[in-house]
Amino acid sequence: SHKTSLIFGDTGSGKSEIYFSLIHKYLLAGKQVLLLMPEISLTPQMTKRLKNYFGEKFGVWHSKITPKKRGEILQKFQSREINLIAGARSALFLPFSELGLIIVDEEHDDSYKSAQNPHYNARDLAIFLASKFDVKVVLGSATPSVVSFKKQPHFRLRGTFFKSEKKFIYDESETGLSDVILGELAASFASGKQAVVFLPTRANFRYLSCRECGSTIKCPFCSVGMSFYKKRNLLKCQYCGFTTVATCSCEKCGSEMIEAKKIGTDELTDALHLAFPAARIEKFDRDEITTQNKLEKTLKAFNAGEIDALVGTQMLSKGHDYHNVDLAVIMGVDELLNFPDFRARERTLALAMQVAGRAGRSGEGRVVVQSRQREFFENFISDYDAFLAEEILAREPIYPPFARLLRVVVSEKSEHAAKQRLEICVAELENLRMAESSLEIVGHGKCAIEIMGGKYRFEILLRCTSHAPLIKAARICAVQGFDVDMDPINFS
Structure with missing residues (x-):
């Protein structure tokens, strides 16, 4: 009943069914619909499900489709032959004329935010469009962002469609192939089941x-x-x-x-091949999966039972739904949890829960969490509601959703030139701060990654309870050629 709202639904609780029902309603009314998903979620599996519901009357839009296919989709879209687009964040810029509904699935996902200029967030832009036009926006996630949960009216969807039980096993050893992990993998392989093994690092x-x-x-x-x-x-x-x-x-x-x-994933895959020479183990990261074709091929083989285990990075966590996976192994999360970022806990828990959600989609599943921060995961990995309540208390009043942040970065081949430009900009911002009492310059100096692409980088971080002074500050910095990022998610 709300113009913008959030479905906070457990993994496997049937969020997609609600999406498809809503899409059907809007298509019958002659409206255009946009279903936004993280790029890696646009898998053959999702395409197949859309086909079952809507036949051929939809287009899939993302960065890996060929120019020819793009042209075909655009032609059908503009002639209104198709009114439904399932796409990654760039699909938001297609020439809609009768847009009635935007669904943002996995709304918490960082890939909705553009790393390049302009630093738009497709989720936030969808909500902005709803405020300007007659467009309904539905966000969905099993691990919603703290900001969306606090700001949007939400519906809590609990439980799973298929009977599913999860057992969490904690392994407090250093990141690596421990006896606990080897034992659990051996049990899965022996019973003809499959496993997913998550590690945040690529390479060896x-x-x-x-x-x-x-x-x-x-x-x-x-x-x-x-x-x-x-x-x-x-x-x-x-x-x-x-x-x-x-x-x-x-x-x-x-x-x-x-x-x-x-x-990294290369080394881990090699070690698993040594430990289980008869098992069919494949790597699933950006080094290995370089094209849409490879993605489809690997997922199809895994679904058909031709692969026993997938070893991968964050790509593993994205909405893949396999009923023969009974084990998820989560490694290397302590490093993510200790990252100097106010969203580190939210990000890490969401990722761990998404990976855990791949195991036991139907039947019993086991999740091995390799971490020395067992208490954090024990408290929250089965209770995201409790995490949200605690995190909201911890963030008030200086972090989003109670305040907004603006990060600006200057890059120069000369360190001296970069520092000089930074100081000029800080002086102008100090003048603005005198006029805008709610504006705060949190700090300025070298970026965490000081040199990138051969250029020295300096940053300024600003905070305010209202967006208006931050927009004034952003304009001052943009005129001077700084890279301006409102509501940043990357602080390195």
């Missing part, structure tokens, strides 16, 4: 460091450690894409005592 190892002096081998263009790929013996920067042959000695002290740190 996150970085290489010197055992003598402790320095990390960094990208020459970005102030971050480079990921190590063993098979190709190369180092790759996950920020700018620079690659180089792996070094065998430290540039700083000349020592040859180089060690690899923080296991």
Whole structure:
């Protein structure tokens, strides 16, 4: 009954059924409908479900479709042959003429926010459109963002459509293949079941460091450690894409005592192949799944039972629905939980719950959580409602949804020039702050990742209870050529 609202529904509780029922109603009324999903959720499985409901009368829009296919969809869309678009965030910019309904599935997902200029958030933009036009917006998630939960009227959808029971097993060892994980995987494989294994890091190892002096081998263009790929013996920067042959000695002290740190999906997959030589184990991350075709092929093989386990990054957590998976293994989450970001707890718990949701969609499921922060997961992994209540109390009054943030970044090839431009901008913002008492300059200085793509980066973070002074501040910074990000989700 509300113009904008949130369905807070447990994984497997039937959110999609509500979406499809609403879509059907709006299509019958001759309206256009947009179903927004994180790009990786636009799988053959979702396409198949849409086909079952709506035949061929819909288009799928995302970055990996070919220009030819794009042209076909646009032509059908503009001639009103199709009125339903299922798409990633860019679908919001299609030339709608009779838009009546926008559904934002997995509304908490960070991929709705553009990392490049302009830093729009498709979810927030959908809500803004509802305030200006006769458009209804429904957000949906099993782990809604704190901001949406606090600001939107919501309906709580509990339980699962298929009978499902989950058992949580805690493994308090360091990130790696422990006896607990090996034992649970062996049990799944022996019973003809499948498993998903989550790890947030790609490559063999996150970085290489010197055992003598402790320095990390960094990208020459970005102030971050480079990921190590063993098979190709190369180092790759996950920020700018620079690659180089792996070094065998430290540039700083000349020592040859180089060690690899923080296991990645490549290394984990290799270790699992050694531990279970008969098992069919595949990698599922952005290094491996480079095209829509590969994505479809891998998921189809997994669904058909041709793969016993998928080892992957965040891609694993996205809405894939498999009834033969009885085990989800969650590794490497402590690092995410300890990230210096006010949303670290929300992000990590949502991710862990989404991965856990892949196990036991019907029947019994087991979830292994490898973490030294057991208490946090024990308290909340089965009770997101309790987490939201605690998190809202913790954030008041200085973090969203009680305040809004603005982050501006200046980049220059010269560190001195970047710093100079920053100081000029800070002085102007100080003048604005004198006029706008509610505006606060939280801080300014070097970015957490100081150099990226060969440029020095400095930032200013501002906070306010109202958006109006932040827009004034954003305009001052934009005129000076700063990268302006309202409601930022990335602070590095």
